[in-house]
Amino acid sequence: MTLRKSLVASAVLAATLGLTGCGGSSDSSDNTTPEQPTNTAPTDISLSSTSVNDDLVGAEVGALSATDDADSGFTYTLSADEARFEIVDGNTLKLKDGIALNYEQQTEVSVSVTVTDAGGLSFAKELTVTVADVAPEAGVNLYEFDSKLGSGSSVSYTGQIARHALSAEIKNYIGQLTGDFVTTNSLTGDAVKAQLMALWGDYEAIKDGSLNFADGIETEQNSFAQISSSGKELSGKVAGADAAKMHKDWLAAGSFVGWSEFGAEAATPEGLVFHYFDLLAANIDKYNAGELLVDPAGNQITKLYITETGLDLNQLIQKHTLGALMFSQGTDDYLDEGLTTDNIVAQKDGALYTTLEHQFDEGFGYFGAARNYLEYSDDEIAGKGGRDGFANGYNDYDSNGQIDLAAEYNWGNSTNAAKRDRGATVTTDFTAAAMNAFIAGRKIINDNVGSELSDAQMDELLAHRDIAVANWEKAVAATVVHYINDTLADLDEISDGDYSADNFADLAKHFGEMKGFALNFQFSPFSPFNDDANAGKFAELHALFGDAPVTGDADAIAAYKADLETARDLMQQVYGFNAENVANW
Structure with a gap:
């Protein structure tokens, strides 16, 4: 009885090995690790708006976006010595508080931005921000105010x-x-x-x-x-x-x-x-x-x-x-x-x-x-x-x-x-x-x-x-x-x-x-x-x-x-x- 059980087991094992060796099993792919996609670095950085009005302190410029094989997980940074711009809310480029751009001084400025994807790969690009000249307007960028008490200016010193x-x-x-x-x-x-x-x-x-x-x-x-x-x-x-x-x-x-x-x-x-x-x-x-x-x-x-x-x-x-x-x-x-x-x-x-x-x-x-x-x-x-x-x-x-x-x-x-x-x-x-x-x-x-x-x-x-x-x-x-x-x-x-x-x-x-x-x-x-x-x-x-x-x-x-x-x-x-x-x- 013991002998017969042993013979049966050996036969089953031989049959199983034979099938595997012939490649006839339908589950061979289940034992292979799937190939993972390769992460690539971002290839571009864009800015939703590239113009900012002159003399506007702390103005927002625009939203940053990246070209990449993924569509999320980006971190945007500026160089440590960047004195004019900062990034807020993750991807918004703005002028720092207390800083404005002056059209009469510069008509455009550059800012270097680096984007890093979720996998740690980076891409850097120098973006150009143009400075829009704004005409003088009383109470906006001109210290002039019409009187509410009569006809003429209310400014006097x-x-x-x-x-x-x-x-x-x-x-x-x-x-x-x-x-x-x-x-x-x-x-x-x-x-x-x-x-x-x-x-x-x-x-x-x-x-x-x-x-x-x-x-x-x-x-x-x-x-x-x-x-x-x-x-x-x-x-x-x-x-x-x-x-x-x-x-x-x-x-x-x-x-x-x-x-x-x-x-x-x-x-x-x-x-x-x-x-x-x-x-x-x-x-x-x-x-x-x-x-x-x-x-x-x-x-x-x-x-x-x-x-x-x-x-x-x-x-x-x-x-x-x-x-x-x-x-x-x-x-x-x-x-x-x-x-x-x-x-x-x-x-x-x-x-x-x-x-x-x-x-x-x-x-x-x-x-x-x-x-x-x-x-x-x-x-x-x-x-x-x-x-x-x-x-x-x-x-x-x-x-x-x-x-x-x-x-x-x-x-x-x-x-x-x-x-x-x-x-x-x-x-x-x-x-x-x-x-x-x-x-x-x-x-x-x-x-x-x-x-x-x-x-x-x-x-x-x-x-x-x-x-x-x-x-x-x-x-x-x-x-x-x-x-x-x-x-x-x-x-x-x-x-x-x-x-x-x-x-x-x-x-x-x-x-x-x-x-x-x-x-x-x-x-x-x-x-x-x-x-x-x-x-x-x-x-x-x-x-x-x-x-x-x-x-x-x-x-x-x-x-x-x-x-x-x-x-x-x-x-x-x-x-x-x-x-x-x-x-x-």
Whole structure:
């Protein structure tokens, strides 16, 4: 029985093997692993739209798509150093927040995109985005708004322009004060100070005078009075002299930080201006007495606004004024508490604007931008070339053959914003970010004349305000970094003790611009220097700068350079600047 079972089993096995060996089994394919499809890399990248309007901050460009053997699972990336664009929502290419493209600067830009499929294979392509020129439109890309209270424009800030003009006239006047000019015109220290005090604080005395700073420009206004009729003294609006709405009592001891020696003057923002006037007058009197002004290397100083300790008083006065008056009034008055004012009725009988409209305009006026600021390239705003009719920082956009200083001219910090944007290695756009925010904020106000802003509308207005003042301040901060770099280069020129009068003048100029601009930050309640995390850093910055450049032996200069490099690092940390820009501005 056992034998028979064994024989049967052997027969069955033999039969089975025989069938398999003959290939007659129908299930042979079931024992073979199916061939898997081979993944191939994507072969192209497309963009649903390849054009973006100029001056539109943070604009979306289009949706990215890939050509591949699959239709999903793609990851799109940009290079780590791409400063203008970003990818959001997986496949949408857009400009980064705060960045716009400027048709007047570039008509097209390139961006390199890499797509990686689900299998890890990649393809890269350089895409071209064209920049569409957009015609100026009131309330969109032009700071113009029709009145809701009558016929005409509701925009008015001539007082601010008059003060810009006064500051420009002071700079122009001081810039003439060489030894030869003083001798030819028989000027004394007292005479020079009297003229400066009139320009600073006696509008009635100078309002009918010529605008010498604008020589060579065909302007609509030929005197200060033609800009604004009366009462536009600088003295009345400098921090401390105008106590209204200020976040600090600038007349209190210790409130004003950043300068230690005031001579016979008060230790206040205005007292520092008067101290600079005193130093200038003393230089002129010394020159008239026959004493040579010499720098530490023994070179004669012929520009009498440069002191023997290396202070360029012209630069210090102008840059300090931009902070203690323009930046202070703009941020700490009009764009702070000024935004809580009435938006229902005219500010006064016959006015075409509400108080809120006017307050916002006055804040914008201190930034100094022309109404069609977004129509310029950075080169043009900075006065570094460009198209006919724009290249010198002003443009006759109403085509009447003259430049309206109150609407068609770029002043003060608006020009610094363009200078730093054009000098950035990694793209910044302080100009477009600030100007778009100013326009958008003003539009909210204009659209709602006749009623108070709702909480939501006020929140939106304040958000635009914050963007505007942040970019205004970043432009100033980047300018401080720029002049730290220039001062470091100047110190290299004088470190061996053998240098020219021009080398010393360059050092004085660049130190004056660095120090003067750096005094500005304390005047804004919105400055990052006011953050708890940055407590004490403003005073630290100015301790590193000192009140004059170091011009001693090589070891002292080397130590001072180290201090300036520390100050530069501090500025990078406080403002979050890109390291490459900080090194190259």
